[in-house]
Amino acid sequence: MLIDLDLLYTWGAVAKEYKKGEIIFEEEGIANFYYQIIDGCVKMFNTNDKGKEFTQGYFFNGQSFGEPPLFIDERYPSTAMAFHDTTIIKLSKDKLIRILDEYPSIQKQFLNLMARRIYSKAKTSKDIINQNPAFRIIAFFNTSKKNKEGEKELITYTRQEIANFTGLRVETVIRALSRMNTEKKIEIKNHKIYY
Amino acid sequence: MLIDLDLLYTWGAVAKEYKKGEIIFEEEGIANFYYQIIDGCVKMFNTNDKGKEFTQGYFFNGQSFGEPPLFIDERYPSTAMAFHDTTIIKLSKDKLIRILDEYPSIQKQFLNLMARRIYSKAKTSKDIINQNPAFRIIAFFNTSKKNKEGEKELITYTRQEIANFTGLRVETVIRALSRMNTEKKIEIKNHKIYY
DNA sequence: CGGTTCCTTGAGGATGATCAACGAGGGTGG
DNA sequence: CCACCCTCGTTGATCATCCTCAAGGAACCG
Structure with a gap:
């Protein structure tokens, strides 16, 4: 569990349910929210011109996803979709940034999380090339x-x-x-x- | 320029020159140092069983590299090599962690940096699969x-x-x-x- | 029981890998 | 200045592998 749910609610976060197959955000869309999964599974993927799909990864209970664009003011590089019926808690970007500024320990957690993601991506791309x-x-x-x-x-x-x-x-x-x-x-x- | 050089020296960092082709750290090696390039270029790559090489990325003046394993206590997923003659400033892992704890603004910079890396990796793997x-x-x-x-x-x-x-x-x-x-x-x- | 969704198999074609030479440029030392 | 070496670039022929297309079959669910 990444950010405490009570804390998120205190800052005005809202839980929302997505049905299986529902799109949460789309490639090239503007990043306005922080998303953390309460229950379910989310798939991040890209689709190329010919409709061929490439899965970037799956995210499960307690994990957040789609954060990098929030930190660097970029658009989403991929699309996120509910892989099963999924409940997600949403917080606005500004509020997330403010939480990180106020709680250095949470900021540190996010740093660790990003580091872990890079580590896995490095391992994965190494394997895929092979x-x-x-x-x-x-x-x-x-x-x-x-x-x-x-x-x-x-x-x-x-x-x-x-x-x-x-x-x-x-x-x-x-x-x-x-x-x-x-x-x-x-x-x-x-x-x-x-x- | 990521961390101010004076600050690094204050904390006991040491500059070292690597000749072109010299190995800085190896895949599966233990991560003990923070590396920041003063001048030159570093290549990160993997080699598979048959000697085929896969380049993870290049790093240039003012950039740091090989940080993720420092944050998550893992070994290096790739090898780093001086691509040209390169001067690098080295700081021990503990000291880096302490700098991050003492200067939240630097920690934030690192969070942004990691986010940017993930963003590029996502774009890259999407393209390579294509x-x-x-x-x-x-x-x-x-x-x-x-x-x-x-x-x-x-x-x-x-x-x-x-x-x-x-x-x-x-x-x-x-x-x-x-x-x-x-x-x-x-x-x-x-x-x-x-x- | 009918409709999806997922799995399976075969044949044929396209494309990148592999192997084997050779060419071209740049730098070094005699 | 020239010969040599070393790295990098180039080309052709052949091979292996994965993709594509097409057609069914199996499992699951309401």
Whole structure:
């Protein structure tokens, strides 16, 4: 949980529910609000001229998203969409900036958060460049895995979502997955993927 | 210029010169220092199993680099190397953290810096995924361009460097460039690229 | 039970990677 | 001044891989 909910409400934040598939903000839109997820999941992505989608990342309970443009007066580089039904608390940009100025410890938290994001992005782009479907897919699974070490867990993303995240095509993902299955890198039971 | 040099020296920072090609820190190394470039250029990159290189970015005069791991206690995700002869001022991690705690305005600057990095990384990975050599190369040129709008300027990177940054191979870059030349997207005079 | 959404398979084509040479320029030392 | 070396740029041929297009099949949900 990033900023305390009570604090946010004190400063005039408002909770809003978004239905699955609803757009929260769009690429090139002006950044006016701070968003923090109370419950649900948000996907950030870009779409190119030919409608091909690239997923920048997923955000879950207690996480905030879309903050960088607030700090540097830029427009949104990507679109944010509710991936499931999601409740989000919204605070105006000015108020967020004022909170950061008043609470240095919160500012520090945000610095750490941004640092962590850069760190992951560096790791991810390194992996994506590394041509090779299986490798990219594994890298994606690793970032999305809940229980780090330990037994196999169900992957809840569709093959299309995996494709969007890895920059591959659905068919390529499917073929790579079945190859990985026979090579025992993953397990597929009844179309469900375990890793 | 990020942190004032006098301030850094006051806190015990030391300037050091690195010769072209010299390694400043290595992937997976422990992060103990804050680095700020006084003069020169630094390249951050990863190398995969087969020796293929992926350039994460270049850093120039007045910029700092390799900070994220300092904030989150991780190891370096990439290697940093002097791209030309470069003078760098080094400060220990603890001292940096203490500076940030004592000067909230500096902490804020770092927050803005990290936000800007995330913003660029988002733009870059979007572009790289967008299969198409010409597109990737143009995206790289745009980020490295000094005078934003305006007339053509000389690209000072070798074709190998362009390849490393875009995740392509040298030959592919060369062929793409000459196609872009005939299509007038760029200009090549005497092997030199203008964009 | 009908309609979505997701998954699967095959055939064919496009494109970037790979391998192998060679060319061109710049700097250095004899 | 010239020969040599080293880095960078260039070209062609071939190969592997992923994309594209097309057509179904399976699972899930109201």
